[in-house]
Structures are given as C-alpha cells and as structure tokens.
Amino acid sequence: MLKKELIELCxxxxxxxxxxxxxxxxxxxxxxxxxxxxxAVYALLRGLCREGxxxxxxxxxxxxxxxxxxxxxxxxxxxxxxxxALWRLLRDAVAGLGVx
Numbered sequence: 001m002l003k004k005e006l007i008e009l010c011x012x013x014x015x016x017x018x019x020x021x022x023x024x025x026x027x028x029x030x031x032x033x034x035x036x037x038x039x040a041v042y043a044l045l046r047g048l049c050r051e052g053x054x055x056x057x058x059x060x061x062x063x064x065x066x067x068x069x070x071x072x073x074x075x076x077x078x079x080x081x082x083x084x085a086l087w088r089l090l091r092d093a094v095a096g097l098g099v100x
Contacts, residue, residue, distance in 0.1 A: 007033065008044055009087055012053065012080040015072040021059060022068060045070060053079045 007029065014020060014028055026041045048054040053076035059067040072080070 003033075004044070005083060005086070007036065007041070008048065009080070009083040011041075011044060011048065012072060012076055012083065015054060015070055015076070016080060019069045019071040022070070025070070048076065051079075052076075 010029055010032065011025060014025055020028075022042055022045055025045070026036070026038055029036050029041060045054065045056075049056050049070070052073060054070045054072055056068050056070055059069045
C-alpha cells in the first residue's frame with residue numbers, strides 16, 4: 001500500500017464520519033501527513049468522485065465563496081472496507097517482521 005492509497009483510505013475514513021469540504025479534509029490530513037500537497041489531495045478527491053466513491057455538492061455560503069462538500073457513496077463504503085483490510089494486512093506483515 002503506497003502513500004496514495006493511505007491518503008485515499010484516510011479521506012474515505014473521514015467521510016464515513018461526516019461530510020466535509022476539501023480544505024477541512026486537507027487540514028485533518030496534514031495532522032498525520034504534514035508534507036501532503038494541497039493539489040494532491042484535491043486530485044485524489046476529484047478521482048474519488050470520478051470513480052463514484054464520493055459525491056460532491058455545494059454547501060451553503062458562509063460569507064465567502066460557496067464550499068464544495070464531499071460525501072461518501074455506497075461504492076465508497078465498499079472501497080473503504082477494501083482499503084482498510086489491505087492496510088491491516090500490511091500493518092500486520094510489517095509488525096510480523098519486528099518493525100515497530
């Protein structure tokens with residue numbers, strides 16, 4: 001599992017908890033991945049939408065520009081479960097080698 005899949009896993013995980021707008025997701029991701037580029041996150045979000053794993057919609061205005069929110073779809077829930085299982089296999093394999 002590469003960083004791209006880890007970030008997708010994290011994005012989908014965050015979206016299982018609540019709908020979010022892009023910059024909000026970016027801020028949460030940067031807590032764990034501080035070197036994450038904004039353009040990369042938005043590219044992943046566009047890809048997840050294109051593949052049907054998330055949906056984008058316009059939120060209400062808050063005195064500024066309209067925010068684009070993301071929500072996870074049923075296909076995204078399935079993708080999340082698959083990525084989570086892959087992550088757990090990788091984590092266990094690395095731990096089995098004594099890497100902590």
